Amino acid sequence: MTSLAIAAKGLRKSYGDKVVLDGIDLSVPAGTIFSLLGPNGAGKTTAVKILSTLVAPDGGDLRVGGHDLAAEPQAVRAAIGVTGQFSAVDGLITGEENMLLMADLHRLPKREGRRTVAALLERFDLVEAAKKPAAGYSGGMKRRLDIAMTLVGGPRIIFLDEPTTGLDPRSRHTMWQIIRELVSDGVTVFLTTQYLEEADELADRIAVLDNGTLAAEGSAEELKRLIPGGHVRLRFSDPAAYRSAASALRETVRDDEALALQIPSDGSQRELRSLLDWLDSAGVEADELTVHTPDLDDVFFALTGSTTVPAQHHQTEEAAR
Amino acid sequence: MSALTLAVRDSSTMLRRNLLHVRRYPSLTLNLLLTPVMLLLLFVYIFGDTMSAGIAGGGADRSAYLAYVVPGILLMTIGSTVVGAAVSVATDMSEGIMARFRTMAIHRGSVLIGHVVGSVIQSVASVVLVGAVGVAIGFRSTDATVLEWLAAFGFLTLFAAAVTWIAVGMGTASPNAEAASNMAVPLFLLPLISSAFTPIDAMPGWFQPIAEYQPFTPAIETLRGLLLGTEIGHNGWLALAWCLVLGALGYRWSTSAFRRDPK
Numbered sequence: 001m002t003s004l005a006i007a008a009k010g011l012r013k014s015y016g017d018k019v020v021l022d023g024i025d026l027s028v029p030a031g032t033i034f035s036l037l038g039p040n041g042a043g044k045t046t047a048v049k050i051l052s053t054l055v056a057p058d059g060g061d062l063r064v065g066g067h068d069l070a071a072e073p074q075a076v077r078a079a080i081g082v083t084g085q086f087s088a089v090d091g092l093i094t095g096e097e098n099m100l101l102m103a104d105l106h107r108l109p110k111r112e113g114r115r116t117v118a119a120l121l122e123r124f125d126l127v128e129a130a131k132k133p134a135a136g137y138s139g140g141m142k143r144r145l146d147i148a149m150t151l152v153g154g155p156r157i158i159f160l161d162e163p164t165t166g167l168d169p170r171s172r173h174t175m176w177q178i179i180r181e182l183v184s185d186g187v188t189v190f191l192t193t194q195y196l197e198e199a200d201e202l203a204d205r206i207a208v209l210d211n212g213t214l215a216a217e218g219s220a221e222e223l224k225r226l227i228p229g230g231h232v233r234l235r236f237s238d239p240a241a242y243r244s245a246a247s248a249l250r251e252t253v254r255d256d257e258a259l260a261l262q263i264p265s266d267g268s269q270r271e272l273r274s275l276l277d278w279l280d281s282a283g284v285e286a287d288e289l290t291v292h293t294p295d296l297d298d299v300f301f302a303l304t305g306s307t308t309v310p311a312q313h314h315q316t317e318e319a320a321r
Numbered sequence: 322m323s324a325l326t327l328a329v330r331d332s333s334t335m336l337r338r339n340l341l342h343v344r345r346y347p348s349l350t351l352n353l354l355l356t357p358v359m360l361l362l363l364f365v366y367i368f369g370d371t372m373s374a375g376i377a378g379g380g381a382d383r384s385a386y387l388a389y390v391v392p393g394i395l396l397m398t399i400g401s402t403v404v405g406a407a408v409s410v411a412t413d414m415s416e417g418i419m420a421r422f423r424t425m426a427i428h429r430g431s432v433l434i435g436h437v438v439g440s441v442i443q444s445v446a447s448v449v450l451v452g453a454v455g456v457a458i459g460f461r462s463t464d465a466t467v468l469e470w471l472a473a474f475g476f477l478t479l480f481a482a483a484v485t486w487i488a489v490g491m492g493t494a495s496p497n498a499e500a501a502s503n504m505a506v507p508l509f510l511l512p513l514i515s516s517a518f519t520p521i522d523a524m525p526g527w528f529q530p531i532a533e534y535q536p537f538t539p540a541i542e543t544l545r546g547l548l549l550g551t552e553i554g555h556n557g558w559l560a561l562a563w564c565l566v567l568g569a570l571g572y573r574w575s576t577s578a579f580r581r582d583p584k
Binding site: 049052053054055056074075077078080082084086087088089090091092093097101104105106107133149150153 | 327330331334337338341342345346416417418420421422423424425426427582583
C-alpha cells in the first residue's frame with residue numbers, strides 16, 4: 001500500500017442539503033497522472049480542496065503521501081503542492097518576489113532558495129517577466145508562475161485543479177508538456193479537468209465524476225471499451241428520403257428527430273468502401289456522411305447521463321463555455 | 322527547529338511580504354495618513370480661534386488648542402492607519418494566494434501575525450510623521466521626562482496593536498475589501514466623539530458617558546497626561562483595560578474567522 005500516493009475510501013462532503021461527494025473511492029499509485037473528469041459542478045474542485053487539506057471532509061478514510069489527512073494535516077501539506085483553479089499568485093509583487101516568498105516559506109537556505117527560483121523561472125520561461133508585477137501577467141504566464149510556485153518546495157504529489165481552463169491552445173499544450181515533465185521526474189499528479197481530450201492525452205487513469213459519485217474508472221482505453229464502438233452516421237434533410245433509407249437499411253439505429261441513421265463500423269477504409277457500395281445498391285443518398293470513432297466524449301456523455309447526441313458534442317461544449 | 326522558531330520565521334516572512342506591499346503601493350498608506358494631517362491643520366488654523374475658546378475656561382489661545390488637539394490626532398492616526406490592515410487582510414482572504422498558504426506546511430497564524438506586526442509598524446511610523454507635523458507647527462512637550470516619553474511611545478504601540486487586531490478581525494470577516502473598509506469606518510470616526518477635539522463636559526449631558534468611556538477618550542487622556550502633564554486619574558487603567566479587551570476580542574474574532582473552511 002505504500003506505493004499509493006493518494007488513497008481515499010468513502011469520501012463524503014455536503015454543503016447544507018446539497019451532497020457534493022457521496023462516498024467516493026480513489027487510489028492513485030505514486031508517479032502516475034490521475035485525472036478526475038467531470039462536468040462543472042460535479043464536485044471535482046471539492047475533492048481537490050479536501051485532499052489538499054483546504055476543506056474538512058464529512059467522512060471517509062483519506063491518506064495522502066502515506067499520511068492520514070485528519071491526523072497529520074501538516075505532514076500531508078509538506079508532501080503536496082496545489083495549483084487551484086483560481087490563480088494563487090500575489091499580484092502586487094513581482095513574479096520573482098512571489099517565487100522567493102515560496103522559497104522562504106519552505107525555509108530553504110537563502111542561496112539554495114535563489115538557485116531554485118532562478119532555475120524554475122528559466123524552466124517556465126518567466127525570466128523576462130520576473131521583475132514585473134504578477135498582476136500584469138497574461139493568463140498563461142500567471143498559470144505558469146502558479147505552477148512554478150507550487151514546485152519551489154519540491155512536492156512529491158501535485159494537485160492541479162483545471163490547469164488549462166481559460167488558456168489558449170498554445171498555452172494549453174505548453175501546460176501539457178509541463179505536466180508530462182513533472183511525472184517523468186517521479187511526481188504524482190492529481191489533475192481535474194472538464195476537457196476529455198486533456199484526460200485522454202495525459203492521464204494514466206481516469207475517474208469520471210458525476211453528481212458526487214464515480215460513474216466509471218479506468219485507463220482511457222478501458223473507458224472507451226465500456227461503450228458501443230464506432231459508427232457511420234448518415235444525415236438526411238428530406239424526411240421522405242430518410243424514411244425510405246431507414247426501411248432499406250435495416251441494421252441501423254434511427255434518430256427520427258435529427259433524420260439521421262447510425263450504422264456500426266470501425267471506420268476502416270475497407271469497411272467504408274463496402275458500406276458505400278451497399279448504400280449505392282440500395283439507392284440511398286444521404287446529405288451528410290460522418291465517420292465516428294469512439295472517444296472519451298462518448299464515454300463521458302454515456303456515463304454522465306447527458307441526452308446530447310454525440311455528433312453535437314463539440315457544438316454544445318463550445319456553447320457551454 | 323522548534324515550533325516557536327518556525328512560527329517566528331514564517332511570520333517574519335509574511336511581514337516582509339506586507340511591508341513589500343506598502344513599499345510598492347504607498348498610496349493607500351499615504352491616503353490614510355493624509356486625513357489626520359488635514360484634520361490637524363483644519364482644527365488648528367481654520368477652527369483654532371473658535372475651538373480654543375472652548376478649553377481652559379475660555380482663556381486659551383491657538384497654541385494652547387494645538388497642545389490640546391495633538392494627542393487626539395495621534396490616536397486618530399492609529400484609528401485611520403489600521404483601516405489599511407482591514408482592507409489588506411480582506412483582499413488577501415478573497416485571493417487565491419490564501420488558499421495556497423493554507424495548503425502549505427507553514428505556521429497557520431503567520432499570515433495574520435504578519436499583517437498585525439506590519440500594521441503596528443505602519444501605525445507607529447504614521448504617528449511619528451503626524452507628530453512631526455505637530456511639532457513643526459508649534460507643538461511642544463518639553464515638560465515630559467524621558468520616562469514619560471517612553472511610556473507614551475509604548476502606550477501608542479500597545480493601543481495600535483489592540484486596534485489592529487480588531488481591524489484584522491473585520492478584514493477576515495468581510496467578503497471583500499470594500500466591505501472591510503466600510504466596516505472599519507467606526508475606528509476612524511470614534512475619535513470625533515471623544516475628547517480629542519472638545520472637552521467631554523462641553524458635550525450634551527446624555528452623551529457624556531458614551532464619550533467618556535469609549536476606548537479613545539481614556540487613551541487620549543492618558544497620552545495627554547504623559548506628554549503634557551495633565552491629570553490622568555482612572556483613565557490610565559481604563560485605557561490599558563480597553564487595550565486588553567479590544568486586543569483579546571480582535572484576536573479571537575480574527576482567528577475564528579480565519580480558521581473557518583473556505584467555500
